[in-house]
Amino acid sequence: MSARNRELLGLIPASLLVTAGFAAVFIERGSLSQNELSDLSLTYGLIFLGLCLGAHIFLRIALPYADPYLFPLVAVLACFGLVMIYRIDDTLARQQAQWFVVGLLLFAATIVFLRDYRKLEQYRYVIAAASLALLCLPRLPVIGAQVNGAYLGIRIPGVMVFQPTEFAKLGIVIFLASYLRDTRQVLVVGARRVLGVTLPPLKHFAPLLLVWGMAMLLLIVIRDLGSSLMFFGAFLALLYVATNRFSFVFIGLLLFGIGAWYLGTHVSHVTDRVDVWLDPLNPARYGNEGYQIANSLFAQADGGLLGRGFGGALLETPNGFPLLPARETDLIYALIVNELGLVGAAALLIVYLMFVERGFKTALLARDSFSTLLAVGLAAVFALQVFVIVGGVTNVIPLTGVTLPFVSYGGSSILANFVLLALLLLVSDKARRPA
Numbered sequence: 001m002s003a004r005n006r007e008l009l010g011l012i013p014a015s016l017l018v019t020a021g022f023a024a025v026f027i028e029r030g031s032l033s034q035n036e037l038s039d040l041s042l043t044y045g046l047i048f049l050g051l052c053l054g055a056h057i058f059l060r061i062a063l064p065y066a067d068p069y070l071f072p073l074v075a076v077l078a079c080f081g082l083v084m085i086y087r088i089d090d091t092l093a094r095q096q097a098q099w100f101v102v103g104l105l106l107f108a109a110t111i112v113f114l115r116d117y118r119k120l121e122q123y124r125y126v127i128a129a130a131s132l133a134l135l136c137l138p139r140l141p142v143i144g145a146q147v148n149g150a151y152l153g154i155r156i157p158g159v160m161v162f163q164p165t166e167f168a169k170l171g172i173v174i175f176l177a178s179y180l181r182d183t184r185q186v187l188v189v190g191a192r193r194v195l196g197v198t199l200p201p202l203k204h205f206a207p208l209l210l211v212w213g214m215a216m217l218l219l220i221v222i223r224d225l226g227s228s229l230m231f232f233g234a235f236l237a238l239l240y241v242a243t244n245r246f247s248f249v250f251i252g253l254l255l256f257g258i259g260a261w262y263l264g265t266h267v268s269h270v271t272d273r274v275d276v277w278l279d280p281l282n283p284a285r286y287g288n289e290g291y292q293i294a295n296s297l298f299a300q301a302d303g304g305l306l307g308r309g310f311g312g313a314l315l316e317t318p319n320g321f322p323l324l325p326a327r328e329t330d331l332i333y334a335l336i337v338n339e340l341g342l343v344g345a346a347a348l349l350i351v352y353l354m355f356v357e358r359g360f361k362t363a364l365l366a367r368d369s370f371s372t373l374l375a376v377g378l379a380a381v382f383a384l385q386v387f388v389i390v391g392g393v394t395n396v397i398p399l400t401g402v403t404l405p406f407v408s409y410g411g412s413s414i415l416a417n418f419v420l421l422a423l424l425l426l427v428s429d430k431a432r433r434p435a
Helices: 003-029 034-062 070-088 090-113 118-139 166-191 202-222 226-244 246-266 268-278 291-303 332-365 369-391 411-433
Strands: 144-147 149-156 160-162 192-196 197-199
Touching: 003 034, 003 070, 034 070, 034 090, 070 332, 070 411, 090 411, 118 149, 118 166, 118 369, 118 411, 160 197, 166 226, 166 369, 166 411, 226 246, 226 369, 246 268, 246 369, 291 332, 291 369, 332 369, 332 411
Parallel strands: none
Antiparallel strands: 144 149, 149 160, 192 197
16 A cells, blocks of 8 residues: 555544544534534534545645655644534634644645755754744734743734744754754764763854754743743754764753753742642642642543543533633643543553654654754654643643644644644655655
């Protein structure tokens, strides 16, 4: 069976999941007759399948040798997110569906206009500067939007709140992959050992540290600590793959430890997050900063092994006060565990792991250093985004405001992750194409 036929076959489970999911929501609400329920759920399933088939036909023509599993895995995640958001709010689900369509268009445009993605290397410094500028935008006085103490987006009146960090992460990854392709051998050959630790030559390492350091500083200024962790993790992953020197990673982890200690003891916003993380069920904090994480843990415990079923989660108190704040964005994973249990949450995480595995396999098959590093960086950023939000909701790490890719509500996240998917498929098609 050809790669594209396997991709087509993989889209069937996603369409069935949409149909079954919407049917379950309609049954839970009990507002439709049996015939109406069947017709409406099948209609939603067919519409989703039609959109995916359109994207599949486009890939069959444009990228015939690309990885056959990446797009079906994204389709599963997207349809799962649509069903969960529809269960929370019909209006938000319709908006998410619109963003899904726009994301598919941007996905196709990325493949068309970046067919030779290696030309991005020629503009790496422009891309780095543009990414840093995007990180600055939320701090501007007129358009900057502050949410829960963090400057995460820019407000476009009457349209949306756009989060530029979602696209900045892609630009930083492209710059790191391009720069390390040129300097990776110099970093290893010119390295010196000091006290048993291998140190790279500062002359060639300084530009890399400068751009990365500016990104870190800006992320601290806008208080988007989740994105900061993603940038840092991608930096270390690319550095290790490019140089094969664990000592470089060790130095990075040491610097991270020092920075984490300083931020956790001197920056009030970070200190509050750390205090809540250390003692999430403290009654003194429950009514304020501890409310989110405590109720998240309660909801997950209430779900048990198999969950309470669609509609079984209690989202609001009798007077309309939300029990799970930001349940369509930051805490959607807690809602998933509550309604689908540990089994459903594990299935979702397995889909994410499969996507990351295909990304790393694309890196292994790539024929040039830039393609390898680009695929590693994109897969690492995607994996770290999942880890940051799931780890925060489960109290493994302090809670930060990062969306669950393709599942949480948010237009910026959908669009940026579709660009990420397009870049991975471009690398994959070139790697798998016969010589």
